[in-house]
Amino acid sequence: MNTNTIEILNEKRFKEDKKNINFRLQGDNKYYYANQCAKFTKHIIENGYPYIDKKEIKENGICFNTYSINVGYNQYCRDLKRFNSKEELLGFVIGYNEANNL
Numbered sequence: 001m002n003t004n005t006i007e008i009l010n011e012k013r014f015k016e017d018k019k020n021i022n023f024r025l026q027g028d029n030k031y032y033y034a035n036q037c038a039k040f041t042k043h044i045i046e047n048g049y050p051y052i053d054k055k056e057i058k059e060n061g062i063c064f065n066t067y068s069i070n071v072g073y074n075q076y077c078r079d080l081k082r083f084n085s086k087e088e089l090l091g092f093v094i095g096y097n098e099a100n101n102l
Helices: 003-017 030-047 054-060 086-099
Strands: 062-065 068-071 078-082
Touching: 003 030, 030 054, 030 062, 030 086, 054 068, 068 086
Parallel strands: none
Antiparallel strands: 062 068, 068 078
């Protein structure tokens, strides 16, 4: 594979991983952050979250917003967890994934 093909595949995966992220990812780590959010989403849909039934999560999906992770498609849906910043949210997602060996 040449460099151009790899870039195209990376962008395609990035767009798929970012589909439920409702804020801008930029910089060198945008692919990593999108992948971490995709892993988190898959795990939460399969296993649920401590106080939210996995059936509800499967039906509505989850989305990432600047200050919250929500069950549903936007920031006005049920909160899974709230944050003070996008950086705090991404840190939580990465930590959650590490703690669960994702």
